[in-house]
Amino acid sequence: GDQQEGVYILNSKMGLTKQYLRYAHKASFGVVTSRKGDAIIVHSGHQGMTVASPALEDVVLWDLRKGEKIAVFRGGQHEVSSLALSPDKSVLAVGYEDGSIRLWSLATHDCVVTLSGHKSGVTCLVYDHTGTRLVSGSKDTDIIVWDVVNESGLCRLKGHKGPVTACKLMKRFNILISSSKDTFVKLWDLDTYHCFQTVVGHKSEVWSLELFDQDQRLVTACTNKDLRIFAIKDAESSESSRSMAGEKRKPPLPGHEEVGPVVCSDMGSLKRTSSEKAVQLKLDPSHSFLLCLGADSCVEVWRVRSEEEKEKLRKKKVRKLQKRLKRTGEEEGQAGNEEVTLSVLDELPAVLAHTFKTKLRSFDVVSKPNGELLLLMALQNNSLELYTLPPSSQPPSLSHTLSLTAQGHRSDVRTVCFSSDDSCLLSASSNLVKIWSRETQQCTHTMASGYALSSIFVPGDHHVIIGTKTGELQMFDIAAGVLLETVSAHQGAVWSISMAPDKRGFVTGSADHEVKFWEFELVSDEGGQSKKRLSVTHTKTMKMSDDVLGVKYSPDQRLLAVALLDSTVKVFFADSLKFFLSLYGHKLPVLSMDISSDSTLLVTSSADKNIKIWGLDYGDCHKSIFAHDDSIMCIQFVPKTHLVFSGSKDKTIKCWDVDNFEHVLTLEGHQAEVWCLAVSNDGDSLITGSHDFSLRLWERTREPLILSEQREIEREAQFEAALAEGGEPVIPGESTSQEVQMAGKKTMETMKAAERIMEAVEVFREEEEKREVYLEDCKAAGKQLPPPLPAPIIAALGNPEPERYVLDVVKKVHSSELEESLLVMPFAYVADLLRLLSTWLQKGWEVELSFRCLLFLLRVHHQQIVSDHQDLLHVVDTLRGHSSSQVDALKDLCGFNLAGLQHLQRQLDDAGIKVFGDASEHLKRIRNRKKKRVEVLI
Secondary structure, X not given: OOOOOOEEEEEOOXXXXXXXXXXXXXXXXXXXXXXXXXXXXXEEEOOEEEEEEEEOOEEEEEEOOOOEEEEEEOOOOOOEEEEEEOOOOOEEXXXXXXXXXXXXXXXXXXXXXXXXXXXXXXEEEXXXXXXXXXXXXXXXXXXXXXXXXXXXXXXXXXXXXXXXXXXXXXXXXXXXXXXXXXXXXXXXXXXXXXXXXXXXXXXXXXXXXXXXXXXXXXXXXXXXXXXXXXXXEEHHHHHHHHHHHOOOOOOOOOOOOOXXXXXXXXXXXXXXXOOOOEEEEEEOOOOOEEEEEEOOOEEEEEEOOOHHHXXXXXXXXXXXXXXXXXXXXXXXXXXXXXXXXXXXXXXXXXXXXXXXXXXXXXEEEEEOOOOOEEEEEEEOOOEEEEEEEOOOOOOOOOEEEEEEOOOOOOOOOOEEEEOOOOOEEEEEOOOEEEEEEOOOOOEEEEEEOOOEEEEEEOOOOOEEEEEEOOOEEEEEEOOOOEEEEEEEOOOOOEEEEEEOOOOOEEEEEEOOOEEEEEEEEEEEOOOOOOOEEEEEEEEEEEEOOXXXXXXXXXXXXXXXXXXXXXXOEEEEEOOOOOEEEEEOOOOOOEEEEEEOOOOOEEEEEEOOOEEEEEEOOOOOEEEEEEOOOOOEEEEEEOXXXXXXXXXXXXXXXXXXXXXXXXXXXXXXOXXXXXXXXXXXXXXXXXXXXXXXXXEEEEEEEEEEEEHHHHHHHHHHHHHHXXXXXXXXXXXXXXXXXXXXXOOOOOOHXXXXXXXXXXXXXXXXHHHHHHHHHHHHHHHHHOOXXXXXXXXXXXXXXXXXXXXXXXXXXXXXXXXXHHHHHHHOOOHHHHHHHHHHHHHHHHHOOOHHHHHHHHHHHHHHHHHHHHHXXXXXXXXXXXXXXXXXXXXXXXXXXXXXXXXXXXXXXXXXXXXXXXXXXXXXXXXXXXXXXXXXXXXXXX
């Protein structure tokens, strides 16, 4: 076989088999910000602004001022769906569509923690004000509270009937507020992990919520035009104020009695200018402004009045009321008795309403010390824009500051191709043509164009030609980055361009039923200059019976294949244009085709999801393959081989061996339909373009690929996906319908961790048996015999005690997977593990880990221990004594250390030393000194 296509190897079991070389994903580029997830501002200062934006499965850190990438956080195969920044701005939490959450360090750009608990996409992430807890909401209707320090889940809150859309944590109380598409807003007490109030006033999906005014006000956004405002008061103070004022209140709805630490009551609605639904609410970091984004790209801003401003306004209203009462002749004392309340419009005066021309997906806001607002806008067209709202502008207006657009297309990538030396590649969309470096994946040239559907590099790689939707051919000079010429070639869309093998011309196929032939020529400009430029001239036209969807020359230039809208392919002799073959069999139109390098095979892909392989000698169909789950948009041979790559609307690219009619490999990564692909001339690279705005580069590696092994890998991936989609873990004695459940979920990692623990327990059993036999032999012999040899795994680790070996294995289990791993273990291993826990606690080994395992095992297996295994009761009694003493010792140690630190703090305060002093004041003084020096010099 050809060395590039594959290597035949002799296997003693399988006979003569074929080995291929694997193609692997090298880079994804062209995406500034993807359609899912919200772009957030990481840092804003004098040196510029750092922005984190989702880019499909990755997260990109952008320097917005320079327009450059700072770092890329590489994810897996699933798209990013949510982002959250820790309060100290050191960690970025990223939620993915598969339900996993990764915590990335912004200092080292490494993934420090992976949390798995949700079964579907993460819709919202929020940190508490200390940064030690993270709350995640998901499409699976669950909310999980994570302990970031311990890297594990605290609990899973179930109660919503629809996908969770937003979560917020209160600072004053340990309370979580969540909203969902089920129209409900729920208030959860995180001390007792239960929902104590459900707000049921909304008539449609609740899309977002925010807390402001020191957690005393809650604003929600739903499909209705207006925003709903709720007052949050302490339950005790609310009751006392009502009783003192003699105020009557509406009885709570059945099943939603107010029994929590706070009471949430409706205040009214906030009118919006936009008539579309509100999709996002944000507060600026100073909590001075409330911003709302509507589905019609209208951003509205309200100012949040401070307590002093509200008190002044209230006094002003009281004075007006007293004057009104005085005029009407009533007693002035009644004005003091009547309570003057501020309306929603009084607390939130409107500042601005601005509608953008381009559709917005999300926004983020920061405020400068001078009161200026900076708004980061993530647009649906794959770009980021920065706007400013000056505090003193009258009338208030947004001004555009920066745009980040150069690194991607504004619409779908519809055509791609490689240059002749494979050093650069072209991508084109509805309005742009971009030239990219293959090595660095950086955009070198951007040129405005028509709606591109097909493209080629002109021989010499100094020019490119694209065919447009309006029937024009546009020629561009790459070095100058300008449009040289536009030729009105067809009356319909130019669906295909094929370069002639002799490089002297090309052929185009169009929806106007015509195939036209073109040749390159040098012409002088109209100015009469001696310098000539490249142009094209039309030589001949071939009329067809239907729309032409594809044209392709055979590499030997003997044949020309033409794909028509009637689902057939006509083959003509290229020189005389005489009819040769008619290939029919597809049920829907052929969308793409290619001819092998030896001109013997023609492969076609169709909207009927099939690939057909045809022989060009007699026009016979060698094989029809059901290749994809949706329309196959593009197909191409790897040069000098009979390997074929096909791209489809089902988001995958597949590799096929058309000699053996076998599926070789599936390349997954695109998050939307694959529109186009191109294989490099050396066959080492593959570029694909998609509806998700991305370009993906795949490289051929030296890693061998054997089909049987590849099928096994695919089966394992399917099994793991099915495992993740399983039901919730069932704990004996606990109801599956209760509000609080375990945070983790069963995965392949938890299954493997459980197997490792069970293997370690089996090694411990064997060592215990050896020890007992050894002691009996010594007693029978009446002397000390040589000790038995330890198990090989224990000997390899330096002969630790068997108990210590099991503890080391448990320690290596990830903290977030520990409970799930212990849950799937059979009870026979649990009994041995309880005995081991007694030994660990007695010796003071890893007390916190041991106690965590002990509490979970007793909770899960309590009924079985009490009823069926009375022999374990004395083990539990022993554990009670050991655990109490060890926990008391830990408490004493923590108390002693805390007292010592407080003593050191008092000594430092007495000495006037500040260890963690604020450097901002010192920096301000230095800047003032520099400013004065500059003024003196001027």
